[in-house]
Each structure stands twice: as structure tokens, then as C-alpha cells.
Amino acid sequence: MNMHFFTMQGLLFVVLLVLLSVAGCKDGRQSLTTAQPVKIGYMLCNSEAETRERFIPLTRYLSDKTGTRFEFVPVDTHEVEKRFTSGEFLFTHTNSLLYVILKERFGVQLIASEKRGSFGAKTGGGIIVRKGSPIKKVSDLKGKRFAFGPMLAPTGYLAEYNLLLDKGIDPEKDLIYTIPPGSFKHEKLIYGVLYGEYDAAASPLLDLEIMIREGKISADDLVVLAETPLIPYCTFAASKNADPALVEKVKRALLELNQEATASVDGETLKVLKAAWIDGYQTIPDSEYNAIRQMARRANMPPYQTY
Amino acid sequence: MVNCVKQDIFDRLLLTAFVVTCAALLYIAVASPANRSTAVTDDKALAREGQLLLIKTLYDPLEKLIADGHYQSALLQLEELAKKYPGEPTGLLLRGRIQAARGALPEAVAGYSAAVRANGSFVDARSPLSRRDEIAALVASASQAANDTGSAEAHQFRQHLYYLKSRLAGGCE
Numbered sequence: 001m002n003m004h005f006f007t008m009q010g011l012l013f014v015v016l017l018v019l020l021s022v023a024g025c026k027d028g029r030q031s032l033t034t035a036q037p038v039k040i041g042y043m044l045c046n047s048e049a050e051t052r053e054r055f056i057p058l059t060r061y062l063s064d065k066t067g068t069r070f071e072f073v074p075v076d077t078h079e080v081e082k083r084f085t086s087g088e089f090l091f092t093h094t095n096s097l098l099y100v101i102l103k104e105r106f107g108v109q110l111i112a113s114e115k116r117g118s119f120g121a122k123t124g125g126g127i128i129v130r131k132g133s134p135i136k137k138v139s140d141l142k143g144k145r146f147a148f149g150p151m152l153a154p155t156g157y158l159a160e161y162n163l164l165l166d167k168g169i170d171p172e173k174d175l176i177y178t179i180p181p182g183s184f185k186h187e188k189l190i191y192g193v194l195y196g197e198y199d200a201a202a203s204p205l206l207d208l209e210i211m212i213r214e215g216k217i218s219a220d221d222l223v224v225l226a227e228t229p230l231i232p233y234c235t236f237a238a239s240k241n242a243d244p245a246l247v248e249k250v251k252r253a254l255l256e257l258n259q260e261a262t263a264s265v266d267g268e269t270l271k272v273l274k275a276a277w278i279d280g281y282q283t284i285p286d287s288e289y290n291a292i293r294q295m296a297r298r299a300n301m302p303p304y305q306t307y
Numbered sequence: 308m309v310n311c312v313k314q315d316i317f318d319r320l321l322l323t324a325f326v327v328t329c330a331a332l333l334y335i336a337v338a339s340p341a342n343r344s345t346a347v348t349d350d351k352a353l354a355r356e357g358q359l360l361l362i363k364t365l366y367d368p369l370e371k372l373i374a375d376g377h378y379q380s381a382l383l384q385l386e387e388l389a390k391k392y393p394g395e396p397t398g399l400l401l402r403g404r405i406q407a408a409r410g411a412l413p414e415a416v417a418g419y420s421a422a423v424r425a426n427g428s429f430v431d432a433r434s435p436l437s438r439r440d441e442i443a444a445l446v447a448s449a450s451q452a453a454n455d456t457g458s459a460e461a462h463q464f465r466q467h468l469y470y471l472k473s474r475l476a477g478g479c480e
Binding site: 118119120122124126205208209212213215218219220222223224227230255280282 | 377378379380382383384386387389390402405406409410411413414460
């Protein structure tokens with residue numbers, strides 16, 4: 001009697017499980033939760049918290065659009081290469097210099113370039129001094145206190161480093177330079193120039209624009225001494241081993257992104273582009289990154305660094 | 308001897324009514340519809356002159372920065388002005404000029420298109436604000452690029468371009 005009761009109970013349990021799994025497969029989102037996630041490594045911008053807030057909605061959007069569950073993986077700039085090679089993530093969202101490094105060393109596939117600011121998928125930087133500074137031209141910088149952004153920042157370090165070389169200033173010999181530590185480096189060095197800690201600094205144009213828009217600084221506070229050429233901004237890429245069909249789906253989803261696209265995060269519906277502070281994505285050929293390759297060669301930077 | 312007749316209140320009321328009527332007739336005669344229209348026209352002309360003066364004061368230094376190739380400085384100043392005068396069409400146009408100069412043609416075309424939508428005088432050859440030649444030159448150089456662009460954003464690029472072409476051809480909003 002008891003044996004029969006337990007057999008019946010077991011049978012009911014199995015039936016219930018089957019019913020639940022069938023119901024769970026009814027829509028794509030449910031099936032996403034059971035699949036193995038595909039990881040996207042996001043290079044940290046100013047801080048991990050900020051990067052999460054910006055790109056988790058985009059990651060969710062990609063999951064919804066492609067039917068593949070994507071997972072957000074925050075990665076410190078200096079760890080991108082190491083963690084990519086260890087297989088921690090298959091897709092990458094990095095700045096354009098890191099894309100070039102991953103492309104040259106591991107053959108990643110270019111998916112799409114991010115549009116933000118006045119020049120679409122490209123942006124630039126400049127050398128700034130405080131208004132009223134005795135430094136009127138780049139050659140006046142010799143022997144002065146100079147601040148660069150993080151070493152792997154295309155428009156906060158690399159482009160300005162090259163600009164200085166172009167103008168006859170060797171940063172290694174002619175400047176007393178520093179790189180501010182910690183997070184929000186670009187903002188720090190802009191404030192550093194404003195309040196006299198540095199005589200001049202390398203600054204991405206985007207950061208200056210945003211700080212003016214937010215009222216943190218005034219355009220009249222600073223002078224742009226020289227400006228860099230425009231180079232590609234942040235970039236989505238995928239490992240050469242990634243499923244081509246999935247890569248194509250991701251590319252299509254990114255290119256289709258518009259201001260109305262939303263994603264649900266923790267029960268809240270968010271506008272994807274607005275949350276990510278970007279204007280969209282576009283395809284540009286890999287040859288557009290050649291300017292970065294040339295700059296990296298000249299500045300003895302990865303992936304061409306020689307010791 | 309002068310025979311003075313003392314005026315009572317009705318006489319004074321009558322006299323006041325007479326004076327008021329005369330003043331009203333005089334006013335109607337002076338401020339006729341033609342004169343009123345002239346006054347309005349004068350006001351409009353004054354406002355237009357004021358607007359031109361403001362635009363000149365605000366944007367002439369930026370035009371010089373752009374002409375000298377100081378694009379970033381000009382962009383930062385535009386950003387500052389956009390906070391005070393959001394959506395001001397001359398600012399949009401100058402931003403488009405910087406974008407065009409730096410090779411960002413889709414963004415430049417979108418900028419010029421927004422400027423013309425906000426102020427049609429930019430395509431009017433007779434307007435003191437006219438930038439017709441500049442817009443026509445941009446449209447010519449962007450047309451080739453729009454044909455070469457195969458990305459998903461090309462549609463929007465072409466839409467803005469067609470809009471500018473139609474406005475240059477005399478089409479209305």
C-alpha cells in the first residue's frame with residue numbers, strides 16, 4: 001500500500017516536471033535562461049559601477065534580439081588581453097586601441113563601431129591649458145608639468161603622445177609628465193589643469209564636451225592648444241572562434257539599435273542607447289583603424305612595442 | 308461791461324465730451340491702418356535687426372575659430388552656447404560645418420538639415436542669414452558619399468540629404 005502510494009507520488013512528480021519544462025520552452029526568453037551564457041567582456045570606462053549601469057541594458061537587449069543569453073563581464077583595461085586569451089569571454093567591447101591589439105595578436109573579428117559625440121564613430125582629443133596660461137603653443141610645453149590619461153586610452157594618451165611628437169616634443173625627454181591614478185582619470189586631469197596642478201594635459205574631446213554640458217567646467221576656462229586627428233571610438237568585436245551566425249546576429253542587432261529600443265533590467269524598462277550614453281553603432285572597415293596602428297608604432301605602444 | 312454767463316456742470320460735461328471726441332478723431336486720423344501696419348513692420352524689422360546682431364555677436368568669434376581650423380575650441384564654445392540657446396539654428400549649422408570639415412558627412416548633413424528645418428532663411432538666397440552656397444556645396448560632396456554608404460544608417464543619411472536638396476530646389480517644409 002505504502003509502496004504504491006510512493007510510486008504514484010513519484011509518477012506525479014515526473015509528470016509535473018515534464019509539464020513545467022514544456023511550459024518553460026514556450027517563449028524564447030525562458031529558453032534563454034536554460035542555455036549556457038555567452039560572455040561579453042566590457043572594458044571598464046570610468047568605474048565598474050558606471051560601466052555596469054551603462055552596458056547591462058545593452059547586454060540584455062542583445063540577448064532579447066538574438067535569442068542567445070549574453071552575460072556582462074566587467075574587465076579592467078589592463079586585463080582585457082590576459083582574460084580574453086584565457087577564454088573568459090567571446091565577445092569584446094573595448095576602446096579602439098585594445099581592439100587593434102586583440103586584432104593583431106588574436107585575429108578578433110570587427111563587429112561594429114560605437115557612435116558617440118559630434119563625429120559619429122570617430123572622436124579626437126586635444127592638449128589643453130588653462131585660460132590665461134603663458135603656454136601659447138605646443139613648443140612652450142618643454143619642461144612643463146603635463147598629465148596624460150590612462151596609457152591605453154586612444155584619445156587620452158596615444159593620440160596626444162603622437163601629436164606632441166609631430167610638434168617636436170618628446171614626452172619622455174621634454175615633459176615632466178604624470179598619469180593620475182584611480183578612476184575618472186580624464187575628469188581628474190581636466191580639473192588638474194583648471195586648478196593649476198598641471199600646466200597642460202591630454203584630454204579626450206568627449207570628456208570636455210560632457211563636462212561643459214553638465215556645467216562642471218566652462219568652455220571659457222580652458223584653451224585647446226592643439227587637436228589630434230579623429231580616430232575610431234569604442235568597438236565591438238568577437239573571437240575568431242565565435243559562431244559566425246551568432247556574430248552576424250549581434251552585428252544586426254547593434255546596427256538596428258535606435259533611440260526607442262528598450263530592455264528590461266531588474267523589472268525596470270530602460271532605453272538601451274540612453275542608458276549606454278551612446279548614439280548607436282555603425283560598420284566601418286578595419287582600415288579605418290590604421291591611423292591607430294601608425295600611432296601605436298610611433299609611440300612604441302602595444303601591439304608593436306619593442307623594448 | 309462783459310456779460311459773463313456762468314457755466315453749469317452740464318456745460319462743462321458738454322465741453323469735455325467735445326474735447327475727448329476731437330482727440331479721438333485726431334488719434335484715428337493719425338493712427339490709420341496704414342500707419343499701424345508701418346509701426347508693426349518697423350517692430351518686425353527692429354526685431355530682425357536685433358536677431359541678426361545677436362547672431363553676429365554670438366557666432367562671429369566661432370566662425371573665425373572654425374576658419375582658422377580650431378575645431379575643438381569652436382565645438383566647446385558651441386556646447387556652451389547650446390546651454391543658453393538650446394536648438395538655436397546658427398549653432399546647429401556651425402556644428403554641421405565643423406563636422407563636414409572633419410569628414411563626418413552623415414553627422415554634418417543631419418546638422419545642416421536640423422538647422423534648415425529650424426530656420427528656412429539659410430536656403431533663401433536673399434536672406435542676410437543665407438548659407439545657400441555652403442549648403443549646396445555640402446549636398447554635392449555628400450551625395451557621392453551617401454551612394455557609397457551601405458550601412459544601416461545610410462537610410463537616415465539619405466533622408467537628410469534629400470530634405471536639403473528639396474529645400475535648395477525651392478520645396479517647402
